[in-house]
């Protein structure tokens with residue numbers, strides 16, 4: 001097992017990519033705390049971890065509040081004695097052009113996606129420093145960290161910020177053995193995209209055509225990349241933005257005029 005004796009905190013672990021990641025890390029021997037604002041969803045992830053023989057902990061938290069990010073790290077350490085891996089994954093989507101985006105929309109999306117990610121990293125790094133044996137942070141960025149798509153200006157802004165946060169933290173904390181990387185997924189089949197797919201089956205097909213591989217991705221395909229970055233196999237990898245996008249960014253697919 002690749003993560004024996006490790007403890008991971010997965011934010012947004014109650015759904016989609018976060019749940020698949022929590023399960024995958026637990027499968028490799030990590031004890032996994034799941035922090036999510038949706039208690040039922042988080043408990044279901046922990047139930048699945050335990051059903052597979054692993055150890056899990058649910059922490060209900062609104063990670064848009066700084067005090068909650070600190071509490072999530074503390075609760076993980078109280079339960080499992082240490083923290084070695086933070087998967088900074090929780091996020092929300094606002095599907096609006098800037099002309100329709102309100103201050104409340106902006107505060108919500110930057111609160112969860114940027115402030116929450118930033119302060120979870122802060123408290124994880126403080127814990128890593130107390131332990132003195134390094135650590136690994138994996139931030140969930142997006143192809144939208146680099147490539148714009150229609151109608152999601154605020155979301156794309158937050159994902160661009162996460163890319164730069166990743167590089168900045170890698171520079172600041174490499175000497176302490178703390179590695180900080182990000183994953184940039186293409187379109188993944190999760191509840192975050194439910195509104196798009198609810199428009200009809202043609203949307204799934206069109207979204208698939210944005211990717212060279214010809215389909216959208218599954219959460220487990222991102223979880224495998226998280227596992228790599230979390231493990232010692234990535235011991236020389238920091239400050240990297242690992243694209244896992246089925247070829248979305250390899251060519252000009254987004255410029256083909258596919259309208260979603």
Ligand SMILES: NC(=O)c1ccc[n+]([C@@H]2O[C@H](COP(=O)([O-])OP(=O)(O)OC[C@H]3O[C@@H](n4cnc5c(N)ncnc54)[C@H](O)[C@@H]3O)[C@@H](O)[C@H]2O)c1
Pocket residue numbers: 011012013014015016017018035036037038041061062063064088089090091092112140141142143184185186187188189190191192193
């Ligand atoms: N699905 C995609 O196509 C895709 C593509 C690129 C990047 N991503 C990124 O992957 C990550 C996971 O997305 P997903 O598709 O699995 O979405 P999802 O909506 O299925 O899961 C997001 C989780 O975050 C939780 N969350 C939301 N606000 C929170 C808060 N304030 N405090 C704590 N938890 C909160 C939700 O309850 C949910 O469990 C996100 O960072 C997303 O931006 C997703």
